[in-house]
Amino acid sequence: MAKRLSLFACAALLTAGISANADTLGGEIAIGGWNHDPSGWVKYPNDVPDDQSKVDADDDLNLDTETDLYVRAKLEHPVPILPNIRLAYVKTESEGDGTISRDFTFGDITVGVSDKIHSEASLKNYDATFYYELLDNDTVGLDLGITARYLDGYVKVTDKTTGESDSHDIDFVVPMVYAGARIALPFLEGLSVGAEGSGITYDGSTLFDIQGDLRYTFGMGLGAEAGYRWQKVKLDDVDDSDADIDIKGFYAGLVWDF
Numbered sequence: 001m002a003k004r005l006s007l008f009a010c011a012a013l014l015t016a017g018i019s020a021n022a023d024t025l026g027g028e029i030a031i032g033g034w035n036h037d038p039s040g041w042v043k044y045p046n047d048v049p050d051d052q053s054k055v056d057a058d059d060d061l062n063l064d065t066e067t068d069l070y071v072r073a074k075l076e077h078p079v080p081i082l083p084n085i086r087l088a089y090v091k092t093e094s095e096g097d098g099t100i101s102r103d104f105t106f107g108d109i110t111v112g113v114s115d116k117i118h119s120e121a122s123l124k125n126y127d128a129t130f131y132y133e134l135l136d137n138d139t140v141g142l143d144l145g146i147t148a149r150y151l152d153g154y155v156k157v158t159d160k161t162t163g164e165s166d167s168h169d170i171d172f173v174v175p176m177v178y179a180g181a182r183i184a185l186p187f188l189e190g191l192s193v194g195a196e197g198s199g200i201t202y203d204g205s206t207l208f209d210i211q212g213d214l215r216y217t218f219g220m221g222l223g224a225e226a227g228y229r230w231q232k233v234k235l236d237d238v239d240d241s242d243a244d245i246d247i248k249g250f251y252a253g254l255v256w257d258f
Helices: 002-021
Strands: 026-043 054-056 066-076 084-099 104-106 109-111 116-136 140-159 164-184 191-202 205-219 222-238 241-257
Touching (some): 026 084, 054 104, 084 140, 109 140, 109 164, 140 191, 205 241
Antiparallel strands (some): 026 054, 084 116, 104 109, 116 140, 164 191, 191 205, 205 222
């Protein structure tokens, strides 16, 4: 009898815990555009002196400000022991043309003073985040978890004067700590501020991606968001290259919170 009562009590507590955390499935979907401006430098190969191979994104490559797509989706469920899921994708691509004012080496080519070049840079991020809700009420939401990020990118330099070109690819997966928060503002129903980010530092490399936004929900969970995002990719001896790139800019999009 005592065992039956104990089992019944455990089942009741588990059921109560599930009900207290969430009653149904929910989540959000967001899609929009990020107006990003790359800055910093890349060095390939990394065994050449800095003054010969550290190529600046602005001064040497003349990379332009562009607007690219971002998409993210969250799925939250009523089982406390299992993490919620956040999936995200963002692409940043930039091109540039210009006349070089100094000699530099990129891969197997050497670009000379007064040479005309065309440059391309691309970075795609694919995120899978597993997180728990530490707070979830009508005023404050707070999430904490782990992100697995797959980075797929390249830099390509073409010397239009000589016709030579070379490119360098990066392609790897990195784990990152994730945190997110949203606070409802009291002076207007449907208005909130939010922030989220992920990051890691290891073996001289640092990667982080942080953003903050202002969101207004019109009704039926539909709304709009606008904010600022800053992504850093600092690599130390990764695939025979070094880099310290910042990608920053404003973004705006539509949100469905269901």
